[in-house]
Amino acid sequence: MLEFCGLVGTLIIDEDGVYDSRSINDRLLLGMKGTMSELELSVIRQRSVEAVKQKARRGEHFTTVAVGYVKTKDDRIEKNPDVRVREALDLVFRKFVELQSIRQVLLWLLQEKIALPFAVGGSHDPKIEWRTPSYTTLNHMLTNPVYAGAYVFGRRSRTVGRR
Known part of the structure; x- marks a missing residue:
């Protein structure tokens, strides 16, 4: 220049x-x-x-919060106080233990016409919508370490390069 x-x-x-x-x-x-x-x-x-x-x-960095959890005002996450949300998630995990396959869980949920909670909005006060489950939603839910009580950061790396 x-x-x-x-x-x-x-x-x-x-x-x-x-x-x-x-x-x-x-x-x-x-x-x-x-x-x-x-x-x-x-x-x-x-x-x-x-x-x-x-x-x-320090375990304090959350970009998004998994469905079934809410972010508190002091930036911690806690289980959602809504019993219906917690029971729906428990059902998914129980069915996965029983059926041993995400696809089978999905087919069972679709057959029984069971909707799952879906968080919409910000992480401090998400609104819950109930939607028909998809394979992607179940896979994310069943592989997310938060549901096992673990905090994970940096599972995916990003490399910035020039084209």
Whole structure:
């Protein structure tokens, strides 16, 4: 960008002064300022990622809350006080122990016309909707470590790259 500005003779102005893009000293100064800004952004990004990791190490980082749980005002999760929700989840787990297959549990729930709770809205005060179960919903429910009483963070990694 500085190269292009130098070709057309553009003056660059910021809060610190006026820079002539044709002057090598001004271009050097602007290049250094840009590099420092980029470094600052990198440091801020690293700090925010580390803050999330620290919160996760303490077991306090929740992006979403599993159906059947609610997030309290002090950022903890507790079982949903709604007995119907808890009983529906217990039924799914009991049927899975009995039938040993997510597909068989799904077919049984569909045959019996049993709807399952589905959380809609924010994690502090989700609204519960009752929906026909799907394989994906059951699979997520039966493989989610929260239902076993465990806290897990970072099960899926993400790599950011350039295209």
